[in-house]
Amino acid sequence: xxxxxxxxxxxxxxxxxxxxxxxxxxxxxxxxxxxxxxxxxxxxxxxxxxxxxxxxxxxxxxxxxxxxxxxxxxxxxxxxxxxxxxxxxxxxxxxxxxxxxxxxxxxxxxxxxxxxxxxxxxxxxxxxxxxxxxxxxxxxxxxxxxxx
Numbered sequence: 001x002x003x004x005x006x007x008x009x010x011x012x013x014x015x016x017x018x019x020x021x022x023x024x025x026x027x028x029x030x031x032x033x034x035x036x037x038x039x040x041x042x043x044x045x046x047x048x049x050x051x052x053x054x055x056x057x058x059x060x061x062x063x064x065x066x067x068x069x070x071x072x073x074x075x076x077x078x079x080x081x082x083x084x085x086x087x088x089x090x091x092x093x094x095x096x097x098x099x100x101x102x103x104x105x106x107x108x109x110x111x112x113x114x115x116x117x118x119x120x121x122x123x124x125x126x127x128x129x130x131x132x133x134x135x136x137x138x139x140x141x142x143x144x145x146x147x148x
Contacts, residue, residue, distance in 0.1 A: 010037045049096050053089065053106045057140075058113025060085035064135060065118050067145060073122065082145050089141070107133055107140065 009017040017034070018041075024032040063081050067074060093100055111133040115126040133140075 010034060049092075049099060050102060050106065053092060053099055053102065054110045054113065056085050056089050056092065057106050057110025058117065060089065060140065061107070061111050061114030061133065061135070062117030062121070063114075064140065065114055065129060066122055066124075069118075069129060070122050070124055079145055086141055103137070107137075 009020065021033060021038055024030070060082060063078050063085070067078055067082065093103070115129060118124050118129065119126040
């Protein structure tokens with residue numbers, strides 16, 4: 001049994017396959033589309049948007065934990081990391097407003113990532129920190145973080 005040329009292109013040159021799918025869509029040649037692989041890629045894009053939100057929350061929450069539980073180590077770098085992650089999360093939510101319904105779950109998952117960040121980057125033992133997110137959404141996204 002020989003491989004379908006579309007499947008072969010999908011396996012050997014993803015970018016060329018993608019350009020071909022775009023061309024078929026623009027021309028309205030829906031019967032030429034590689035439906036199975038196209039569906040898989042579209043589903044994957046949705047998962048990537050959720051993953052980006054979780055990852056950015058992990059970085060943000062890790063730095064908020066460091067800020068609150070290791071105040072002697074506060075630095076300008078932490079302030080700018082917190083600001084940057086807040087800005088990027090807000091941008092991501094503006095561009096993907098349907099993700100707003102996922103924020104609470106993403107915070108809980110991201111918090112675990114934040115605990116791992118604390119364990120890697122500080123002498124703090126993440127096991128002695130709260131095991132579920134202690135921050136309100138206001139604290140996560142809006143509370144003022146300033147240099148002292």
